Amino acid sequence: MSAGLSLDSQLSNIASRLSPAPRVFRRLSMVMREPQVRLDEIAACVQIDAALAARILKLACSAGVGIPDPPGSLAEAIERIGLYEVYRLVGAAMASDLYERKALPIYGLTGDDIWRNSVTTAAALESLCRRAGEDASAGYTLGLLRPVGRLLLQGLADEEEIRERGARQPTAALVAAWEFNTFGTTSTEAVDRVFQFWGFPASLSEPVRHHFAPSGDPSQHRTTALLHLACWITAELGHGLSIERHAWAPSASVLAQAGLTLEDAVRGVSRTRSVADRIEELLRHI
DSSP states (O other), X not given: OOTTOOHHHHHHHHHHTSOSHHHHHHHHHHHHTSSSOOHHHHHHHHTTSHHXXXXXXXXXXXXXXXXXXXXXXXXXXXXXXXXXXXXXXXXXXXXXXXXXTOOBGGGTBOHHHXXXXXXXXXXXXXXXXXXXXXXXXXXXXXXXXXXXXXXXXXXXXXXXXXXXXXXOOSSHHHHHHHHHXXXXXXXXXXXXXXXXXXXXXXXXXXHHHHTTSGGGOTTOOHHHHHHHHHHHHHHHTTOOOGGGTTOOOOOHHHHHHHTOOHHHHHHHXXXXXXXXXXXXXXXXXX
């Protein structure tokens, strides 16, 4: 690591250079959890990002919504599209800002690989959380942000001029071992730093720490197992990451921890495909 800087300091510095879009999404997530969500509150969150607000206005009078007349305000545009659709779109746009312009050469992944994986996992986890009686919007957020630890480690690799694709290992366990041996931490541990920087609650990063092996979660959180199943669904739909092959399975122990059946998980595949396709369809119009 760089002389004179602790690992925490380096990770914080790298996090500060990532897109600020998750801060907007965090505020929107908080508003969405209020018992009575108001359009003007949603609009106030969205308009913090002028480019994002412009995209929402464009969508509101596009073929994706079907009303050709331009909306009179951002609040009207949001009403046309639908509150939860806007929430999903803001999240997908946030993930695009984070991932699509940032290749991860040490992992042999493109930004598009990470973006598609994150959006599909978000749609899957949202569906599974709803089925399990957990917070669906928190699940969507968690699915989108699951890969951010890898962005931090790529940033460390850039600073240390590590050019080889050392993280291209045949199993997720070997990837994590390489990360720890190279950087002194793993991508799932690094998520803590970036979540703290963006102001997300620490509890949101806990499932990421243990989702490769949910039974190892000391608190046995349901969301940890649900995230594992969401990653399995994403792989089933062809958007898994090459460095995570064979990492996911709807085993009896994972399903029991999640509080779901195998049939629930299998049904989640078609539900996720439908939501992910809808998100991509809407994004094409903006």
